[in-house]
Amino acid sequence: MRRERQQASSGKSSSAGKGSGSSGSKPPPSRFRLWVRRLFRWGLGLALVGAIAVAIAVGIAVQRIPSFEELKRSPAGQTIRVHAADGTVFLSLGPNYGRWLTLDETPQVMQDAMVAVEDRRFRYHPGIDPVGMSRAAVFAVQHYGTGRRMQGASTITQQLARNIFLSNSYTWTRKLREMVLAMALEWKFSKDELLELYLNKVYFGGGSYGIDAASRRFFGHSATEMSLSEAAVVAGLVKAPSRYSPTADAQAALGRAGVVLDTMVDGGFITRSQADSAEPANVQLAQETGQNSARYFSDWALPQLDLLIDEGTEALDVYTTIDLDMQRAATAAIQADTPKGVQAALVSIDRDGAVRAMVGGTDYVASNYNRATQAVRQPGSAWKLFVYMAALEAGYKVDDEVVDEPVTINGWSPRNSSGRFAGTMDLRTAFAYSVNTVAAKLGDEVGFSAVANMARRFGITTPINTHPSMVLGSAEVRVIDMTAAFAAVARKGVSVQPYGITKVTTADGRLLYQRPPERGQVLVDNWVAAGITDLLQTAVNTGTGKAAQIGRPVAGKTGTTSSNKDGWFLGFSSGLTTGVWMGRDDAKAVAGLQGGRAPAKAFADYMRVAVARRPVEAFDTEVKLPEWQLEDEGDAYMGEPGQEGLTDDNGMPIELPYDMRGPDDIPDPQTVQPVPDGPVLNQQWIEEQTGRRPAPSELGTPPKSGAPAKGTPPPAPKTAPRPQNGDGG
Structure with a gap:
């Protein structure tokens, strides 16, 4: 029994010893290990939740992403293509899209160049590239605080998502959305579809979206014909379109193209020998057209779209009235004939108001x-169009006699260009030689308010005063308004409203606007229009506008302001009306600038080309007076016209050898040279020159003594004081 108790006691102590030894060999886990375990479990749980959230977000995005065909039809931004009268597209505004190219139509070198430089692992990632993101993260850590962005993280799919659905703002929320959309795109579309979308939608600078638009802009041909060198240049643009544009910085573009070629070699897309033979420096760039003078027209016409249509998002085709051949002729005439240091403008209007050419300056790039x-500039003697029409409407006739003599109206005394007065002449002669004093007397006779009213009727919208000097063109006007007024005369007194847009459609052809036919309003009776046309034709045939002759009937009027600050010529022929103005923007005087010189020459140089294919049209100058005008009127009805000198074909003052020996008209020898002997310019000569009377040579009889033979010009101009209120031009 004792032995058993001893054994039992021994067993207990042995057992107790084991227990004591075991608890000492297994210490409790540390607090750090416990937190690591917990963080791992939480991180795993959060990652799982995040993955589920991303999957849900991607799934929702997949449902909302349009189909492949819809994405092909949705350009980013409104495109406006502007067509000339013949349908030619001469200007594209907003985003420029070329033809959509399928992947089969796209050269393999273009595909390889884009993948190599933008996303080498494009074929293998799910929309985001972990390798690229890791590299970008390292870059961000290394350059933290420098303000530089992450680089190299965006895949082709991410760029596509950003281009189609997002903005270019750089925020973390935008980046997360971009990644979600990229994965959704990868889920919904194949790699080939994604690459096709990217190549047709990526921005290459200069308003060009897609490789076809870029190829046409920079090389002048479709992307289907693109070479390896051209593909390298285009692929290099995506990183920084403005910086690497070959038209902006050729050296930068070539350097970037070299980087693209090296990247293609590293990626195994081409061999080194292929890269070396590419030679991007030999790529032929398309000729840059730049901002040509047609932009003056489009800048005027396109803002009118807001009044014509409500569409603000769809791509538009705008059809206009501009004739590109006429526009080129107008540009050439202005550049060739405008004096150095002077600006110029030209407007050409067809008989219905269609603007065929418009030049708003000598160089659009230098000044738009x-x-x-x-x-707004003073028209000078071109304003006499309204003075004489008011006179004709009041009862004057083109053959009525008027007197060129000194006159004072409300304290204002217009000066003669020649410093002397020519005496009695008919209205036709006074207009042909732009006699200021006669115009002043006519304005006083019919009323200055009547002249202002006539100008208003014919479309002058700028302020008009009724001071006596207004008859010599002191009111400021616009070139297009004055041209429209002359066009209304050419239309036999029916109003002409200048317009530039005929039709507007969407890119798929849906009609948004069609200009309705406009009949116009009768502004003056046809006999008044015929009378003023008679006078305008005489001014070109024999008067101040002779430099505007083009070998067919032309009617027109010169205009020159005081001290030659402005020179004008406005006229019409064969249904086309053109106005030309020249002067300085600061309104300083220009030596030798008269309406009958450079402006008339520019008019003629342009019109010869502009009307070359139009039939020759004779003017209807037959004045069919109403019955009340056919009654006998008192001699006092006409009043007494005034004073002014005559001018030659260049708008310069001339002196006619009228008898000046009357006691009241003896010239001052300090200012007037003696009158030399020579032919006398009389009414017979005027009528012979305008075809209203056969010349003596045509009748087989010698001319009367003192009358020049047909074709004999008036005497050469002589030096005379300049007028204070505009010269005779």
């Missing part, structure tokens, strides 16, 4: 200020 539609 449109002097044809925005500038």
Whole structure:
């Protein structure tokens, strides 16, 4: 029994010893290990929740992403293609999209160049590239605080998501959305579809989206014909379109193209020998057209779209009235004939108001200020169009006699260009030689308000004063308004409203606007229009506008302001009316600038080309007076016209050898040269020159003594004081 108790006691102590030894060999886990385990479990749980959330977000995005065909039809931003009168597209505004190219149509070198330089692992990642993201993270840590962005992390799919659905703002929320959309795109579309979308939507600078638009802009041909060298240049643009544009910085573009070629070699897309033979420096760039003068027209016409249509998002085709051949002729005439240091403007309007050409300055790139539609300048003697129409409407006839003599109206005494007065002449002669004093007397006779009213009727919208000097063109006007007024005369007194847009459609051909036919309003009776046309034709045939002759009937009027600050010529022929203005923007005097010189020459140089394919049209100058005008009127009805000198074909003052020996008209020997012997310019000569009377040589009899033979010009101009209120031009 004792032995058993001893054994039992021994067993207990042995057992107790084992227990004591075991608890000492297994210490409790540390607090750090416990937190690591917990963080791992939480991280795993959060990652699982995040993965589920991302999967849900991607799934929702997949449902919302449009189909492949819908994405092909949705350009980013409104495109406006501007067509000329013949349908030619001469200007594209907004995003420029070329033809959509399928992947089969896209050269393999273009595909390889883009994948090599933008996303080498494109074929293997699910929309985001872990390798690229890791590299970008390292870059971000290394350059923390420098303000530089992460680089190299965006895949082709991410760029596509950003281009189609997001903005370019750089925020973490935008980046997360971009990643979700990229994975959704990878889920919904194949790699080939994604690459096709990318190549047709990525931005290459200069408003060009897609490789076809870029190829046409920079190389002048479709992307289907792209070479390896051209593909390297285009692929290099995506990183920084403005910086690497071959038209902006050729050296930068070539350097970037070399990087693309090296990257293609590293990626195994091409061999080193192929890269060396590419030679991007030999790529032929398309000729840059730049901002040519047609932009003056488009800058005037396109803002009118807001009044014509409500569409603000769809791509538009705008069909206009501009004739590109006429526009080129107008540009050439302005550039060739405008004196150095002087600006110029030209507007050419067809008989219905269609603007066929518009030049608002000598160089659009240097100055896009449109002097044809925005500038207001004094028209000088061109304003006499309204003075004489008011006189004709009041009862004057083109053959009525008027007197060129000194006159003072409300304290204002217009000066003669020649410093002397020519005496009795008919209205036709006074207009042909732009006699200022006769115009002043006519304005006073019919009323200055009547002249202002006539100008308003014919479309002058700028302020008009009724001071006596207004008859010589002191009111400021726009070139386009004056041209429209002359066009209304050419239309036999029916109003002409200048317009530039004929039709607007969407890119798929849906009609948004069609200009309705406009009949116009009768502004003056046809006999008034015929009378003023008679005068305008005489001014070109024998008067101040002779430099505007083009070998077919032309009617027009010169205009020159005081001290030669402005020179004008406005006229029409064969249904086309053109106005030309020249002067300095600062309104300083220009030596030798008269309406009958450079402006008339520019008019003629342009019109010869512009009307070359139009039939010759004779003017209707037959004045069929109404019955009340056919009654015998008193001699006092006409009043007494005033004073002014005559001018030659260049708008310069001339002196006619009228007898000046009257006691009241003896010239000052200090200012007037003696009158030399020579032919006398009389009414017979005027009528012979305008075809209203056969010349003596045509009748087989010698001319009467003192009358020049047909074709004999008036005497050469003599030096005379300049007029204070505009010269005779």
